[in-house]
Amino acid sequence: MTKETSSITSGRAELLPALKRELKKNGCLTREIMDTVAGRSGLPLNEIYGVATFYAYLPLAPLGQYVIKVCRCLPCDMKDAQAVIGGIKQELGIAPGETTADGKFSLELVNCIGACDQAPAMLINAKLYGNLTPQRIVEILKSY
Amino acid sequence: MPEKRIVLGNCGATDPNDIETYLGKGGFKGFIKARDRLKPGDIVDQVKKSGLSGRGGAGFPCGLKWELARNAKAKMKYLICNADEGEVGTFKDRYILSHDPFGLIEGICIAGLAIGARQAYIYLRAEYHFLNDPLCRAIAQVKEKGFLKHLDIQVFEGAGSYVCGEESALMDSIEGKRGEARYRPPYPQARGLWGQPTIINNVETLMNIPHIIANGAAWFSAMGTAKSKGTKVFSVSGDVSKPGVYELEMGSSLKELVMDLAGAVDIKAVQVGGRHGNIIPGHMIDIVLSYETCLGPGAVVVFNSKRDIIDIVHNNMHFLNDESCGKCTPCREGTEVMLEILGRLRGVEGAAGDIDALEDLAQTMALASLCGLGQEAAVPVLDSLKYFRAEYVNRIEQSLFLRSYLGEELSKSKEGER
Ligand SMILES: Cc1cc2nc3c(=O)[nH]c(=O)nc-3n(C[C@H](O)[C@H](O)[C@H](O)COP(=O)(O)O)c2cc1C
Ligand code: FES
Numbered sequence: 001m002t003k004e005t006s007s008i009t010s011g012r013a014e015l016l017p018a019l020k021r022e023l024k025k026n027g028c029l030t031r032e033i034m035d036t037v038a039g040r041s042g043l044p045l046n047e048i049y050g051v052a053t054f055y056a057y058l059p060l061a062p063l064g065q066y067v068i069k070v071c072r073c074l075p076c077d078m079k080d081a082q083a084v085i086g087g088i089k090q091e092l093g094i095a096p097g098e099t100t101a102d103g104k105f106s107l108e109l110v111n112c113i114g115a116c117d118q119a120p121a122m123l124i125n126a127k128l129y130g131n132l133t134p135q136r137i138v139e140i141l142k143s144y
Numbered sequence: 145m146p147e148k149r150i151v152l153g154n155c156g157a158t159d160p161n162d163i164e165t166y167l168g169k170g171g172f173k174g175f176i177k178a179r180d181r182l183k184p185g186d187i188v189d190q191v192k193k194s195g196l197s198g199r200g201g202a203g204f205p206c207g208l209k210w211e212l213a214r215n216a217k218a219k220m221k222y223l224i225c226n227a228d229e230g231e232v233g234t235f236k237d238r239y240i241l242s243h244d245p246f247g248l249i250e251g252i253c254i255a256g257l258a259i260g261a262r263q264a265y266i267y268l269r270a271e272y273h274f275l276n277d278p279l280c281r282a283i284a285q286v287k288e289k290g291f292l293k294h295l296d297i298q299v300f301e302g303a304g305s306y307v308c309g310e311e312s313a314l315m316d317s318i319e320g321k322r323g324e325a326r327y328r329p330p331y332p333q334a335r336g337l338w339g340q341p342t343i344i345n346n347v348e349t350l351m352n353i354p355h356i357i358a359n360g361a362a363w364f365s366a367m368g369t370a371k372s373k374g375t376k377v378f379s380v381s382g383d384v385s386k387p388g389v390y391e392l393e394m395g396s397s398l399k400e401l402v403m404d405l406a407g408a409v410d411i412k413a414v415q416v417g418g419r420h421g422n423i424i425p426g427h428m429i430d431i432v433l434s435y436e437t438c439l440g441p442g443a444v445v446v447f448n449s450k451r452d453i454i455d456i457v458h459n460n461m462h463f464l465n466d467e468s469c470g471k472c473t474p475c476r477e478g479t480e481v482m483l484e485i486l487g488r489l490r491g492v493e494g495a496a497g498d499i500d501a502l503e504d505l506a507q508t509m510a511l512a513s514l515c516g517l518g519q520e521a522a523v524p525v526l527d528s529l530k531y532f533r534a535e536y537v538n539r540i541e542q543s544l545f546l547r548s549y550l551g552e553e554l555s556k557s558k559e560g561e562r
Binding site: 013054055057073075077078112113115117119127128 | 234235237238305381388389467469
């Protein structure tokens with residue numbers, strides 16, 4: 001079984017998997033990439049743009065090699081997610097929405113990532129880290 | 145009542161990477177019985193008789209939905225397992241997917257037989273990308289055992305959108321569109337994915353199916369209350385000493401869950417149900433957990449006496465406003481205005497008409513929104529106004545006092561600082 005929806009013939013249904021493949025290859029969905037996808041799928045560019053901008057995990061501009069997504073929802077906020085965000089800011093010198101100058105890390109604040117039992121929690125790319133403290137953050141970031 | 149682990153029975157008892165351990169615990173007995181001894185209509189009947197309702201939040205009777213899809217005439221029928229779990233405070237599906245993927249796949253296999261679907265999707269939220277490969281490997285093992293001759297199961301990963309957990313938005317997302325809610329009718333059972341009859345069930349709902357088929361509808365419906373049968377898996381977080389996933393018989397009390405099991409001591413309020421969560425004040429902690437009272441998808445967040453109610457409701461609204469798909473005006477604009485008002489109250493910059501404005505808006509949003517997000521967005525606001533009105537009134541009085549005392553100038557300079 002493949003993760004791609006290969007058994008579906010409709011070009012439309014291939015769009016999200018196709019955008020994800022491009023994302024994996026290029027790190028973001030630029031105008032040029034969307035143009036190419038539009039050409040290949042036969043869908044108008046505005047449709048592609050509409051889909052790309054709808055989803056939080058389809059960035060239009062380049063992000064760092066490692067994207068840190070810190071949860072800002074209530075259960076994490078209550079367990080001092082702010083201190084974790086502060087720790088990352090201090091360690092990397094970037095604020096949420098920014099990327100380090102060397103292009104290694106980006107920092108984002110995201111909604112609940114389904115790890116509230118380990119609050120405060122974050123994802124670095126697809127890896128989940130829970131029960132964070134500002135001290136642990138330093139160790140984790142050093143491991144990258 | 146102690147914990148009653150049925151849905152979670154195999155979590156920790158089997159190896160999620162090895163189907164043999166699942167088979168060793170009686171896994172796929174339900175499926176084999178359904179395949180070899182029951183007609184599809186009988187399976188639907190069993191599920192109907194069991195009284196199982198949807199565990200994803202809405203609580204719609206599962207068997208009834210299946211019957212509609214079963215009886216619909218179409219070339220192709222689809223089954224979708226909703227593993228989008230975006231509700232703030234829920235992580236039970238993550239727990240199930242990590243510990244017992246075979247239980248879920250068995251449920252999907254049986255549901256496929258019952259409704260006559262040949263294609264199934266597991267819609268997995270992007271945040272759970274780390275579960276994608278293990279899930280695919282589990283599906284491959286089930287296939288190797290010959291249990292998937294009737295059905296193809298694909299994992300479809302989302303791309304970061306909470307509203308895609310809403311069934312009509314979810315189907316749009318699979319179809320490669322923006323995940324926006326659809327106007328209904330038609331309902332998915334009649335015209336769903338690509339216009340074909342489609343059943344969408346939550347992970348936990350499907351986890352119950354093998355047990356119902358193996359042990360019978362009567363066994364299942366003996367558990368719970370008049371309208372809520374079986375057990376419910378809760379995700380407990382917030383001010384508790386033992387946050388985690390707990391499974392209780394329907395009709396157990398909130399107190400048992402948060403105090404006896406999760407170790408809460410100091411309780412100002414508990415939010416039960418996620419985004420649209422009811423806010424239950426501490427003095428009502430004996431409330432029973434069931435569809436008749438409060439349940440939703442089983443997100444339970446405990447707040448101690450140091451927590452500020454307006455902060456809580458504001459954080460909630462921030463989430464809803466952020467995740468509103470924007471298609472309908474009451475939800476898109478309503479959450480925006482509510483966020484603005486709550487933000488001002490939080491910053492002690494309230495105004496005299498704020499409470500009325502919140503209550504007015506709440507009504508419009510509940511009546512006129514396209515999907516559950518907007519319809520239920522104001523529930524925490526209304527609940528908090530009902531049980532903690534004094535905190536709102538106080539905040540407004542403080543705001544008015546501050547403004548008159550300090551004068552316009554000072555509050556302006558405060559604005560500049562922000
Ligand atoms: C805004 C919104 C978000 C939802 N998110 C989820 C979700 O993450 N998981 C889920 O199972 N159901 C979710 N639902 C409920 C689904 O629309 C649907 O009712 C459910 O998947 C049906 O399955 P069930 O009958 O087994 O509960 C959501 C509903 C709304 C309105
Ligand atoms: S609130 Fe942070 S993971 Fe759920």
